[in-house]
Amino acid sequence: MNFKEILNSPVKQAFQAVYGAEIATEKIQFQETRKEFEGDVTLTVFALIAVSKKSPEITANEIGDWLVANNEIVAKYNVVKGFLNISFTPQYWLQEFDAITSSAKFGFSPITEKSPVVMIEYPSPNTNKPLHLGHLRNIFLGSAISEILKATGNKVVHTCLYNDRGTNISKSMLAWTMAGSKDTPENTGLKGDHLVGKFYVQYSNAFKAELEQLVASGLSKEDAEKQSKLNKQVSDLTLKWENGDADVRSLWSKMNGWVYQGFEVTYQWLGIKPEKFYYESDVYNLGKETVQEGLEKGVFFRKDDGSIWIDLTADGLDEKVVLRSNGTTVYITQDIAVANEKERDFNLDKSIYVVGNEQEYHFKVLFLILKKLGRKYADNLFHLSYGMVELPSGKMKSREGTVVDADDLIQEMLSMAKEKTAEKGKTEGQSDADLEALYRIIGMGGLRYFLLKVDPKKKMLFNPAESIETEGHTGPFIQYSYARIKSLLRKGGEIQTGKVSIADDKILPKEITLILTISGFPEVLNEAANTYNPSVVANYAYELAKEFNQYYHETHISKETDVALRNFRLQLSGQVAAVIQNAMQLLGIEVPEKM
């Protein structure tokens, strides 16, 4: 299928015939032919002149001559320095196109009984405040990777771990109680997660004020924190929760319930639906058994104060506590427990954690501990680490109110889409419901594309003005290209499917380029899956759309009078649309029939 692989053995034969010498496969290096030269693929011959014992130019020419004479798919060649630019015959490209159109969903692999089971965990938020821009990058990455893995033949299980207990939620509970316990999502009209988040902010402000007062009275910052009454109340509340205090537990359930309801609404907007939830409140005690096991195996050790540790200095890391001196578990102990639960529940081939890069150290330690405990699945764990989203004004800080709220941002994107659509004035004949759907497709598509087009591991800048742009390297640009093809197909009339029947000399260079680009889709998909990098797919879709727009501009398609030729061009356009749609689907982005 891959035309580079197709040429491997002909090139070997050429060397055998021309120079009577063997060459190793890894010496045969192909690359894409640069746009300014003619050709479909380029062989770099520098590595081969040791065998040919001739200059790069002569070697390239002799190999080129042999290929044209002896290989029926090689039409012609040209040589620039040591680069042999090879052009395939039109028949080859038409056959390639036939093969592409006859496959059900080009580039996708089926999921079968034997497909590996891959778990992917995201977004795993805390339950004390609403989702923000960082969660959006997390969710878009997680869902895009899921789709990419499914498309490459994996069964995917989506999980989400809720950090639903502890200090943070206690702060929201305390503030709510102090404020008089009247507010609910129903009577305030606030989304549950926003209501709870409001009280979290209230607590933070009150705490800050209390600290300032204590510091003003002459205490050091540390002493002030120790003497803080609010701080003490939060600890008490957390302790009561741990002791199962009925009132605290019931308030806790109520407030978490509000948050889950709020998250559910956001999830629906974002199109995600975790199949399995884990709750820290369920597992936070389970880790203790594993700590015991680790002690028995000599992996962990106990310090004088009763706390339990692992020494990872031999692995270039530090000592890490796994159980506090008061016998309670820490974050990593809980994660050990969750990893065990996941494995027990699903018997996984692979388990991916989509978590920001600030937790790289944590996951390194976690995986290492599991390995030392002898867990066989430890080698199948993978931290999909992504960079932070920064704002032009700097970092987002929830305490300073500089976060971009996910729900607000979604609403902004929708109204942007509405505004731009009205501006373009192409809405006639579409119902209100159609238009609402269109705004959602454009608004959400634009946002997703904006966050996904950047390499996940890099930190990225979120510029609000750029994010709502619909021109250039954006989601709406690609969506527009798709809609325009759909319009072409509506106007072009009946298309005959099946084998293309046009004369060889009728195929245009740009059409070959398009077939070449389309035929690269499976490779793109594989690369995205192997490197867990949706930006590869995002950039590919842009490239394809851009190339089609050039073609569209310089070629008559639905207006072509030669019937067979029109049919081919419509077929090609339709195939471009299909690949754009499939690529965008992998990113979780829908494409509109009209826009």
Place this chain on the structure above:
RNA sequence: GGUCCCGUAGCUCAGGGGAUAGAGCAACUGCCUUCUAAGCAGUCGGUCGCACGUUCGAUUCGUGCCGGGAUCACCA
């Protein structure tokens, strides 16, 4: 300080041993009485952070340095 990540056009980002390093935005110029101008074509813009090394060939690989970020809690 240790470890990890990043430095490519004014800005946001691609590329990743090979040819004259690419897009988008911004600025400027053309193209809508023919298939959707959310488009297309063009102009302007680069010491690929710096140095040394490996190589026929380095923006790409290695080492060192400089600059930016993350992390190294009995927080999660």
